[in-house]
Amino acid sequence: MFASSDFSLSPSSLFSAYASLTGFLMLFRSMLHDFVPEKLRSYFSSLLDRFFTPKSKNLTVIIDENFGLNRNQVFDAAEMYLRNKIGPDTERLRVGKIPKQKHFTISIEKGEEIFDTFEDSEVKWSYVQSENEKGDKVKRYYELTFEKKLRDKVMNSYLSHVVAESEEIKRNLRVVKLYSRDVYASDDDDGMAGGNWGCINLEHPSTFDTLAMDPNAKKKIIDDLERFLKRREFYKRVGKAWKRGYLLYGPPGTGKSSLIAAMANYLKFDVFDLELSSIYDNGELKRVLLSTTNRSILVIEDIDCNAKVRDREAENQEDENSNGKVTLSGILNFIDGLWSSFGDERIIVFTTNHKERLDPALLRPGRMDVHINMSYCTGLGFRTLVSNYLGLDGINHPLCEEIEALIDSTEVTPAELAEELMQDDDTDVVLRGVISFVEKRKVERSKTKEEVSICKAIDDDEKQNGSLDCVKKKKKGGKQKGKGKGKGKAKTY
Numbered sequence: 001m002f003a004s005s006d007f008s009l010s011p012s013s014l015f016s017a018y019a020s021l022t023g024f025l026m027l028f029r030s031m032l033h034d035f036v037p038e039k040l041r042s043y044f045s046s047l048l049d050r051f052f053t054p055k056s057k058n059l060t061v062i063i064d065e066n067f068g069l070n071r072n073q074v075f076d077a078a079e080m081y082l083r084n085k086i087g088p089d090t091e092r093l094r095v096g097k098i099p100k101q102k103h104f105t106i107s108i109e110k111g112e113e114i115f116d117t118f119e120d121s122e123v124k125w126s127y128v129q130s131e132n133e134k135g136d137k138v139k140r141y142y143e144l145t146f147e148k149k150l151r152d153k154v155m156n157s158y159l160s161h162v163v164a165e166s167e168e169i170k171r172n173l174r175v176v177k178l179y180s181r182d183v184y185a186s187d188d189d190d191g192m193a194g195g196n197w198g199c200i201n202l203e204h205p206s207t208f209d210t211l212a213m214d215p216n217a218k219k220k221i222i223d224d225l226e227r228f229l230k231r232r233e234f235y236k237r238v239g240k241a242w243k244r245g246y247l248l249y250g251p252p253g254t255g256k257s258s259l260i261a262a263m264a265n266y267l268k269f270d271v272f273d274l275e276l277s278s279i280y281d282n283g284e285l286k287r288v289l290l291s292t293t294n295r296s297i298l299v300i301e302d303i304d305c306n307a308k309v310r311d312r313e314a315e316n317q318e319d320e321n322s323n324g325k326v327t328l329s330g331i332l333n334f335i336d337g338l339w340s341s342f343g344d345e346r347i348i349v350f351t352t353n354h355k356e357r358l359d360p361a362l363l364r365p366g367r368m369d370v371h372i373n374m375s376y377c378t379g380l381g382f383r384t385l386v387s388n389y390l391g392l393d394g395i396n397h398p399l400c401e402e403i404e405a406l407i408d409s410t411e412v413t414p415a416e417l418a419e420e421l422m423q424d425d426d427t428d429v430v431l432r433g434v435i436s437f438v439e440k441r442k443v444e445r446s447k448t449k450e451e452v453s454i455c456k457a458i459d460d461d462e463k464q465n466g467s468l469d470c471v472k473k474k475k476k477g478g479k480q481k482g483k484g485k486g487k488g489k490a491k492t493y
Contacts, residue, residue: 260349
């Protein structure tokens with residue numbers, strides 16, 4: 001046995017051993033750099049890492065801001081998608097807003113991480129921002145990290161889910177635009193239409209909840225719009241252009257323009273307001289319509305006021321060499337002809353106060369698919385007006401039941417009732433005023449109908465007596481009524 005004192009190490013001996021080892025390592029490193037090529041050193045270094053570094057179970061996908069020379073759609077989708085995934089644990093955020101935006105734009109700052117769950121699987125998003133050595137170029141990208149066994153699910157399902165959700169978020173946040181050729185386009189416009197369209201923000205507050213329409217009619221319109229949006233593949237399969245035509249007809253003041261605004265706000269579709277009188281000929285009409293965008297509503301109001309769309313027989317009788325006009329054939333060709341296949345998700349809306357004046361060729365399905373009768377206000381519609389203007393539930397107020405019965409027995413428009421509901425701040429005073437107005441209107445309507453009945457009786461008496469004037473009137477009126485019947489039957493709400 002050796003004495004324990006033989007193995008004791010003094011501080012000086014330890015320091016001497018450390019100095020010898022350090023010198024040897026420095027010499028070895030110097031010889032390694034001088035005699036071993038750099039590529040060989042890198043090879044041995046990576047080889048050692050393989051043996052001593054445990055394999056990761058995770059896979060990281062890099063999503064760069066740009067893809068080649070173009071913007072990376074997945075990057076933009078991730079940026080939009082992650083705004084709704086920011087949790088309370090996030091420490092740094094970026095906030096911005098431009099003048100035309102109604103909401104703040106919020107996104108994560110570099111180095112922040114967000115965890116997301118998809119079909120019971122967890123993934124991690126990291127935002128990375130780096131600069132080159134000169135500091136004049138910034139590279140931005142997202143890192144998506146997940147377990148390797150989830151690769152197929154992430155690549156085939158999750159990323160598609162992110163893109164789809166981002167599109168839905170953009171649709172909900174976007175500001176609906178109102179386009180017109182009477183509005184000058186400016187550099188500040190962020191609209192996407194070409195041609196001579198200028199635009200403003202459509203800030204019309206009308207929604208289906210505020211429309212003074214029959215609830216069943218509103219539900220049918222909403223269901224029809226939803227069915228239209230979901231039928232992209234259906235329209236493609238049956239060989240039809242992905243568009244839908246609506247004809248809104250009825251007396252003035254019944255809410256046709258409000259319904260158009262409600263449709264635009266519900267669908268988040270831009271509105272193109274086209275004035276046919278400003279179009280020179282069919283060629284210009286075609287160029288103007290081709291400059292509109294997808295996911296839009298083309299509106300032609302008071303189409304019965306344009307003589308060219310009333311009767312195609314009169315059009316055929318005109319000089320074939322005449323130029324500088326918009327014809328019914330030109331309109332029909334774009335609505336239902338070869339040019340109708342241009343663009344997707346398009347809605348065409350015509351409005352008229354006199355449906356009977358329109359050529360039946362314009363009214364058939366495939367052109368005007370749905371006919372919506374914007375009639376006089378009903379008792380149920382008045383309940384909506386009372387809720388909008390007075391903040392009341394019409395069912396519980398004692399005067400509303402009497403008013404609803406009066407409204408159902410006469411002809412009064414929602415616009416007239418809305419004006420009466422704005423006459424005073426006192427609810428009882430307002431409702432009594434509405435009763436007085438509706439009763440007065442009922443008397444006026446009764447007198448008008450009585451006068452019409454008397455005139456009709458006199459006219460019938462003249463016909464029976466063989467009056468020459470009556471025969472002349474009949475011949476004169478017969479030319480206007482001789483119209484052919486349209487093919488098929490459109491939906492009517």
